[in-house]
Amino acid sequence: xxxxxTRQAVATVAALASALLLATGCGVTRGxxxxxxxxxxxxxxxxxxxxxxxxxxxxxxxxDITGGSFEVTNVIGAGGSVAMTRLMNAEGDERTLMTAGxxxxxxxxxxxxxYSMDDATPLAQLIEDQxxxxxxxxxxxxTIDDLVQAWRxxxxxxxxxxGSSPGGPDHLFPMQxxxxxxxxxxxxxxxxxxxxxxLTSALLGNKIDVGFSGVGEFEGQLSSxxxxxxxxxxxxxxxxxxxxxxxxxxxxxxxxVFTNWRGVWAPPGISDERRxxxxxxxxxxxxxxxWQQALEDNGWIDEFKTGDEFTQFLxxxxxxxxxxxxxxxxx
Amino acid sequence: MDNLSLLMDGFGSVLTxxxxxxxxxxxxxxxxxxVLPGIGPAMAVALLLPVTYGLDPIGxxxxxxxIYYGGMYGGSTTSILLNTPGESASVMTALExxxxxxxxxxxxxxxxxxxxxxxxxxxxxxxxxxxxxxxASVAVEIGAPSYFALMVLAMIMVTSVLGGSPLRGFIALFLxxxxxxxxxxxxxxxxxxxxxxxxxxxxxDVVVVAVGIFALGExxxxxxxxxRSPLHVIPVGRPWMDRTDFKRSxxxxxxxxxxxxxFGALPAGGAEIPTFLSYLTEKRIAKRKGVDEFGKxxxxxxxxxxxxxxxxxAGTFVPLLALGLPVTATSAVMLAALQGYGIEPGPGLxxxxxxxxxxxxxxxxxxxALLLVLNLPLAPVWAKLLRIPRPQLYAGILFFAALGAxxxxxxxxxxxLLVLLGLLGLAMRRFGLxxxxxxxxVILGPLMELRLREAMAISGGEVSGLWSEPLAVVIYVxxxxxxxxxxxxxxxxxxxxxxxxxxxxxxxxxxxxx
Numbered sequence: 001x002x003x004x005x006t007r008q009a010v011a012t013v014a015a016l017a018s019a020l021l022l023a024t025g026c027g028v029t030r031g032x033x034x035x036x037x038x039x040x041x042x043x044x045x046x047x048x049x050x051x052x053x054x055x056x057x058x059x060x061x062x063x064d065i066t067g068g069s070f071e072v073t074n075v076i077g078a079g080g081s082v083a084m085t086r087l088m089n090a091e092g093d094e095r096t097l098m099t100a101g102x103x104x105x106x107x108x109x110x111x112x113x114x115y116s117m118d119d120a121t122p123l124a125q126l127i128e129d130q131x132x133x134x135x136x137x138x139x140x141x142x143t144i145d146d147l148v149q150a151w152r153x154x155x156x157x158x159x160x161x162x163g164s165s166p167g168g169p170d171h172l173f174p175m176q177x178x179x180x181x182x183x184x185x186x187x188x189x190x191x192x193x194x195x196x197x198x199l200t201s202a203l204l205g206n207k208i209d210v211g212f213s214g215v216g217e218f219e220g221q222l223s224s225x226x227x228x229x230x231x232x233x234x235x236x237x238x239x240x241x242x243x244x245x246x247x248x249x250x251x252x253x254x255x256x257v258f259t260n261w262r263g264v265w266a267p268p269g270i271s272d273e274r275r276x277x278x279x280x281x282x283x284x285x286x287x288x289x290x291w292q293q294a295l296e297d298n299g300w301i302d303e304f305k306t307g308d309e310f311t312q313f314l315x316x317x318x319x320x321x322x323x324x325x326x327x328x329x330x331x
Numbered sequence: 332m333d334n335l336s337l338l339m340d341g342f343g344s345v346l347t348x349x350x351x352x353x354x355x356x357x358x359x360x361x362x363x364x365x366v367l368p369g370i371g372p373a374m375a376v377a378l379l380l381p382v383t384y385g386l387d388p389i390g391x392x393x394x395x396x397x398i399y400y401g402g403m404y405g406g407s408t409t410s411i412l413l414n415t416p417g418e419s420a421s422v423m424t425a426l427e428x429x430x431x432x433x434x435x436x437x438x439x440x441x442x443x444x445x446x447x448x449x450x451x452x453x454x455x456x457x458x459x460x461x462x463x464x465x466x467a468s469v470a471v472e473i474g475a476p477s478y479f480a481l482m483v484l485a486m487i488m489v490t491s492v493l494g495g496s497p498l499r500g501f502i503a504l505f506l507x508x509x510x511x512x513x514x515x516x517x518x519x520x521x522x523x524x525x526x527x528x529x530x531x532x533x534x535x536d537v538v539v540v541a542v543g544i545f546a547l548g549e550x551x552x553x554x555x556x557x558x559r560s561p562l563h564v565i566p567v568g569r570p571w572m573d574r575t576d577f578k579r580s581x582x583x584x585x586x587x588x589x590x591x592x593x594f595g596a597l598p599a600g601g602a603e604i605p606t607f608l609s610y611l612t613e614k615r616i617a618k619r620k621g622v623d624e625f626g627k628x629x630x631x632x633x634x635x636x637x638x639x640x641x642x643x644x645a646g647t648f649v650p651l652l653a654l655g656l657p658v659t660a661t662s663a664v665m666l667a668a669l670q671g672y673g674i675e676p677g678p679g680l681x682x683x684x685x686x687x688x689x690x691x692x693x694x695x696x697x698x699x700a701l702l703l704v705l706n707l708p709l710a711p712v713w714a715k716l717l718r719i720p721r722p723q724l725y726a727g728i729l730f731f732a733a734l735g736a737x738x739x740x741x742x743x744x745x746x747x748l749l750v751l752l753g754l755l756g757l758a759m760r761r762f763g764l765x766x767x768x769x770x771x772x773v774i775l776g777p778l779m780e781l782r783l784r785e786a787m788a789i790s791g792g793e794v795s796g797l798w799s800e801p802l803a804v805v806i807y808v809x810x811x812x813x814x815x816x817x818x819x820x821x822x823x824x825x826x827x828x829x830x831x832x833x834x835x836x837x838x839x840x841x842x843x844x845x
Contacts, residue, residue: 077530078533081532082530110515159788191789200654201470201598201654201656204471330521
């Protein structure tokens, strides 16, 4: 890049250029160029996929795991379908990767994309995140049982809110929960909010009866007791004040485990050797203390699966999303 | 009074020469990045946030405050000079601001924007200091029915900007509402008017519409007449605001603040509605006074919306600090920043970490004041930009408009949209359709739909859910009076001149906005 102490005009251009570089989100450093990789991120900088993808890239670059550097490109649009289209079009490209997850699986259906996530080359699942069932402090529902009972009696009377649009994790979770406890998902009144902030204010103002969302965003309200966590969606309880008391759904006698997860893909049509090589790199990354630190900093659960196991998981997830959306007549 | 002394302590810890230097750097950097097309305050703050890491918390705060206000003001600068608003909140500023600039009053427009931002930001921050916790608990009680009622009020008021020919005005409004429909239906996930094009399923960015219709449409219109009309050079104009300018700006500054702050403090208030209401209020007041320059570059039309925008931004600190709720893109970035500095916003903040909060609020006040000090002298310098000969100036505007549209999402597709919208803007000018109702349709339509659907979903489809909140009822009463009163008046005393004004049917043809 340009150095300082140049004339003002040059400084202007440099600032413009660097701002644009920052804006496009590419951080290119020199190395063995033949080993450089591109990481596609299917949403905007700062979003969930972006955090996970960039954390993985940082660990791999610092540990020199790939032998080259990464270019991170945010491909924004249609809940990840645009990025997926780019990945599918890069058939056989052995130097492109993409970070994606459950939300993109749903978006491919909502946006009518002609392919599913297992049509590309699934490499590894990196993390998972638990969802929670949240109610305001003065809610009549003290336990998940209270809620389910009232919900069964009159499904339409319970207004459910979530931080994602149809097909996203916060929408799929209440629908699958409803289905599990024998409520017709079509009877669920779901109100989509634009992320955790607006959802919290709807809960605090008693505008909705119950919220479904990732637990991490509500730690402040949960520890201060303004919101109550009735249950978490994963296999184990979470830690934290006002959080660790909440049972898992299975503990509460509801046969459902639901997690939001993220992983890494390569384009379709790459050689088996390259696939194994890339999986090896991700495995190496997973073993580093830096990655374990990243998991802890972000509150992610370490759930690592690779290759065929991940592909199998993906197919199950895809089917489950399709079933849920079908039950809702959204397909 | 207690809060006041705590605030003074905050000033005490913040005011050192070194910190002031950080604040100056922050303001300059923020203005500089904010001026770049397509980069609104949220993006400017996000881009420059890393600069503040590595400083001690107080130094970081004050630099951050500078960046924040600088970024906001930088956005207004491009709206006024180039007619390319970087976010939906500065669309109203662009309207009269750019007209003023082209009439040779760019310095005054920039100055009234800077002073208005300062006054609104200061009043807003002081209100946060004294009332944040109390306001926050009231604000979460206001839900979708009240927001929908506000949208109804805004829609009623849109009729007053339809221009000389109501038919043309409605055509433009419905074009805007149609553009606002494009994209995925948030409630059911079904694509609307997207023609199987996944990029259209994401909704069309208001910034792309505004830049396409305003900047590109205008540039094409000028280009189409370049050879036929005599060369019109933008007059140089005076560099400073004179006494009349001040006299005309005071009212709008204060009224804009009064509109902006409550909306900012509401969890879903935003800055679009208050800037729009402020613009309309000023237009009406000007007309009543008989000095209506709206449509020709009225300083009131810049002063009011700019103040409303900044007061609303200050207001977003209420839910942010008191509840830990980010309600706009900018405040989401800010929340991340505060957490990075070791502040955990939320109910306990004011009691747990008072010294940090007061230092932050003091920093905001100082950043705001420095913005004024640094940018006021710069206004005439920026204004000189417009003395570039017209072909080159418009070429530059086209370049920056395209860059801005591309930078928003990094999609080449947006450039295509931009060109199509530019052609639409050209056609609208050719056929005398006012462009303002179109933009308002694009902004208000989706907001109104969102609130209506949310209110209906919460009430389980019962229409009565729409008036289930006291505030909603109050607003509907206001709407009813606003609609009924002129009709009743006309019956009692059919004096055509007054009635036409009250009914928002402007009689003069030049009313149409560009």
